[in-house]
Amino acid sequence: MAHHIVPLNTNLKTLGALVFLTVLTVGTAKYIHLGGAGNLILAMAIACTKAGIVLSWFMHLKYDGLMNRVIALCGLAFLALFIGFSYIDLFFRTTPI
Amino acid sequence: MSTASYDKKEQAAHHFKDLNQQHDAGKEGVWLFMATEIMMFGGLFVGYFIYRFMFPDTYMAGGDSLNWYLGAFNTLVLLLSSFTMAQAVTETMKGNNQKAYKLIVVTTLCAFAFMVVKYFEYTAKIDHGLFPGFDMWNAQSAIEYANNHLRSDAGFTLALPAAGETLGAGQVDGSSLKLFFVLYFCMTGLHGLHITIGIGLMFWLMKRLKNNEFGPKYYTAVEGVGLYWHIVDVIWIFLFPLMYLI
Numbered sequence: 001m002a003h004h005i006v007p008l009n010t011n012l013k014t015l016g017a018l019v020f021l022t023v024l025t026v027g028t029a030k031y032i033h034l035g036g037a038g039n040l041i042l043a044m045a046i047a048c049t050k051a052g053i054v055l056s057w058f059m060h061l062k063y064d065g066l067m068n069r070v071i072a073l074c075g076l077a078f079l080a081l082f083i084g085f086s087y088i089d090l091f092f093r094t095t096p097i
Numbered sequence: 098m099s100t101a102s103y104d105k106k107e108q109a110a111h112h113f114k115d116l117n118q119q120h121d122a123g124k125e126g127v128w129l130f131m132a133t134e135i136m137m138f139g140g141l142f143v144g145y146f147i148y149r150f151m152f153p154d155t156y157m158a159g160g161d162s163l164n165w166y167l168g169a170f171n172t173l174v175l176l177l178s179s180f181t182m183a184q185a186v187t188e189t190m191k192g193n194n195q196k197a198y199k200l201i202v203v204t205t206l207c208a209f210a211f212m213v214v215k216y217f218e219y220t221a222k223i224d225h226g227l228f229p230g231f232d233m234w235n236a237q238s239a240i241e242y243a244n245n246h247l248r249s250d251a252g253f254t255l256a257l258p259a260a261g262e263t264l265g266a267g268q269v270d271g272s273s274l275k276l277f278f279v280l281y282f283c284m285t286g287l288h289g290l291h292i293t294i295g296i297g298l299m300f301w302l303m304k305r306l307k308n309n310e311f312g313p314k315y316y317t318a319v320e321g322v323g324l325y326w327h328i329v330d331v332i333w334i335f336l337f338p339l340m341y342l343i
Binding site: 011015029030057068 | 120121124125128129131132133134135136139140142143146147149150151153165169172173176177179180182183184186187190191250313314323324327328330331334335337338339342343
């Protein structure tokens, strides 16, 4: 595996993007009311973007080999299954919980 | 601990072919651990999502009774610590153990700052009867606290109807507020435990960096703790909006 050294500049830009998205999360949650689950979905979309940035740049997955990417994606895929099937159950129940 | 009889910076342990293979194997192990971390916290997040779906109003009220200024401050502190951690890995890979040492010190200070803020948040909640355990939960005081901190345009208040009583207009059954705080304390508590373990790992790194133990070909320990620290940050990235904001 190539030992890619991430320069200071890239780390600073990553931090800047994450701080910007944090401000965006607070701003949208506090001042924009979408109604229903709108704010939850928007906040989760921003959080997923932030997590993607941390995984790619701070955790070096962008520069890493296929093996570690597959391991990370497996963890996330099983979590997605877990959440997905739980919501299928919640949405399509015919009897109230 | 016994002293190694070979130069770790130049030579791999005997069961590895070379330093590259040793590094890849170690890092892959840390990534497998990260996948289990994602799934462990994932279970708690699924619990949160299910109960939020069932009691959306109570969860909104629960979130509003947390202090989001402190949550946002802690988010920024953790982001900064992630940056100093990433930069420490960069400096270690360049062979600058002493620069990396200073960056790890800053990361540790951020971790302590996070835990101090968490301490004040927890004690404030416990004082208002919002701790769901050890007979410390005070249902009346908790509902009152949540109603006092509810956003102005919520359009409802929480109430605890006695058996046989019905809810008044604009009132929502607040009995599941306790469940919100169970999840809040479990999730942020498990996360705080990870931060505390992280602090321990930082001290281990500081000791080894101080002794110039790492070099451009041997830095897996710093990188591995880095990965752990970043996943802890990722978990907080999700906890912050879910608990404090929405």
